[in-house]
Amino acid sequence: MAHLTVARELAVDYGGTLQRVRTLGYTHFGFPLGAQSPRHEPPADPVQVAEWCRQAGLAVGTVRLSHSADYPRQMQLASSIGAGIVAQSAADVFFTGEIPGRTTRSAFEGWMDRLEIMAHAAREEGLRLVYHNHAWDHVALDGLTPLELIADRFAPGEVDFEIDMGWAAIAGVDPLALVGQLGSRVLALHLKDVDRSCVTGNCRQFVAPGAGDLDYPGLLAQLHRLTDAIGYIEVDDPDDGLLAAATGAATFLRATLA
Template sequence: MATPTASVQLYTLAKEFTADMGGSLDKLAAIGLTRVEAFDFVGRAPALRQALDASGLSAPTGHAPLLSDTLWTPDGEIPTPAPEVVFEAAATAGIHTVIDPFVPAERWATREGVDDIAARLNAASEVAKTFGLEVGYHNHAQEFVATIDGRTAYEYAISQLDASVKLELDLFWALVGDQDVVELTRGLGDRLLAVHVKDGIKLPNPWAPGGGDFASTALDQRHAGTAEVPLADALRANDAIELAVIEYDNAPGDVFADIAASYSFLIEQGLAR
């Protein structure tokens, strides 16, 4: 199999990264990582690029909203940046693939909603090409609730996407969505650019009917290879995967030690380099 490169989603260490960008990146480099996945980069792209360069790291992928008109913040909804603004910032930071990280569950509930998501991804991809970039989508579990034409809303959306649109499969959330994670990984073929390497104890899909409220702080997430997600089999199921991106929504202990443990699993199992 082709060996993906290990990375880490910087949201995992959001508090530490915001407090000390350079120091946090230096700690990741000391673990052995050479790649990271950016978040919230639009307003700090030059500083991010400078810190990455200083630490000897790069961010081939980054998360930013592309498919929603507004973005939730603790102070209320605000308009999302125009795609051109996002892509200009991505280019400044050295990001090649901009990945939308979340579309609310209600938009995945109907054919019309999913058609709109796919159309927006295709349109964003065309704009990204003018910057020499590409776009992708990162799932949670709401994409696997509705069924359209005998397929999950996620699979239906993929059937509507241009071949240039990439996917980043969050393996933990796909399991929470009651998917056969290994078969899903295999079936996504060449458009599967990256996976989120995340392990933990499966919970009922919080976006399914009767799923109830949940908080990320209540998630029982553990070091890669120690819980219920078939990470190794999934990574071996698709040779197109270029990036194995470590992420915790709720790190169980010291975040840098937790990242190091998952990185060691990937390297020792020959699942990433």
């Protein structure tokens, strides 16, 4: 289970929400180490969250790095609370240009120098670093997409990937083909469904697996053949996070994805 799915409920009762998530069959919980952007509220203390996870019977899952540059401190914190995988959710160069979600190849290649610093800090703490895709990561920058640029520059084990099935689908990419191409470099999955009928701001484009247009029962069987990456149900800002979690659990409860 990913933090974003039940963020509203966590804000009211963090520990109690994790207890309810566990009763739905989830085994891992992924959460942020710091604020993901200036517009987001600071998250709960990661040390306390890890303790609530233990009390609920949940393993500490993939933890998300903030965009601050104190990478050694963040990696030390991640290791100390029992995380094994740390994720960089996006390259902030996509938000510093004139058009949000767009950048240049030179700017992205410059940002990868920072990704190299993250990778070194992660290795020092025995952690695996993954990059999480969004729609813009599938748009070519002078011939290669951001994901391809990362895969070319870094060796497996230096920087790997957390593939978001919903964002890949929105970008027009076959998520199964993407997972197959990246192979063992896919260490984690974000499992969200897509409502393609949502074309205005008055609906939810991303929904729980089983509630949208992607054939998750069929996808699941094929994912099991392609990867042993751990999967996290993630639904962006649902009206009822526990209902979204229950919908996802009903789809995946009999699977090995967490």
